[in-house]
Amino acid sequence: MAFRAVSxxxxxxxxxxxxxxGLWASxxxxxxxxxxAPGQDISARMHPQADGMFLIVQGEGEFQAFDRQEPEAAxxxxxxxxxxxxxxxxxxxxxxxxxxxxxxxVCVAPAGLFYGLVNTGEEQLVAVAVTASDTSGTxxxxx
Numbered sequence: 040m041a042f043r044a045v046s047x048x049x050x051x052x053x054x055x056x057x058x059x060x061g062l063w064a065s066x067x068x069x070x071x072x073x074x075x076a077p078g079q080d081i082s083a084r085m086h087p088q089a090d091g092m093f094l095i096v097q098g099e100g101e102f103q104a105f106d107r108q109e110p111e112a113a114x115x116x117x118x119x120x121x122x123x124x125x126x127x128x129x130x131x132x133x134x135x136x137x138x139x140x141x142x143x144x145v146c147v148a149p150a151g152l153f154y155g156l157v158n159t160g161e162e163q164l165v166a167v168a169v170t171a172s173d174t175s176g177t178x179x180x181x182x
Contacts, residue, residue, distance in 0.1 A: 098164030
């Protein structure tokens with residue numbers, strides 16, 4: 040596979056849900072660019088076999104790590120061909136550890152930890168998400 044150099048899109052979007060663009064996928068790594076409008080979030084997720092990270096490119100937000108108490112099993116699910124039809128009803132998540140983030144910051148979560156990102160600013164937040172490719176068994180939460 041040839042190398043790739045790509046620009047991370049930063050143009051504002053007005054979608055009702057966060058916008059995700061795949062940048063790279065291989066047997067060893069995958070990377071995506073996310074654009075979140077104010078108040079939007081990347082739902083907490085957990086990769087049992089892969090570390091994950093966000094690189095903040097633009098905007099301000101909050102990295103959330105559920106390192107004190109995991110979300111209830113009934114509030115998490117593994118996406119399937121029926122997604123989002125089989126997603127559980129929305130539930131309150133436990134209180135996470137929080138870190139304010141801004142451009143140039145990197146947030147890292149080890150395998151097995153639920154983590155997410157929220158745009159708490161007044162402008163669009165752009166982040167690049169990177170995980171090792173073994174995302175089998177990834178679980179997502181609903182808010």
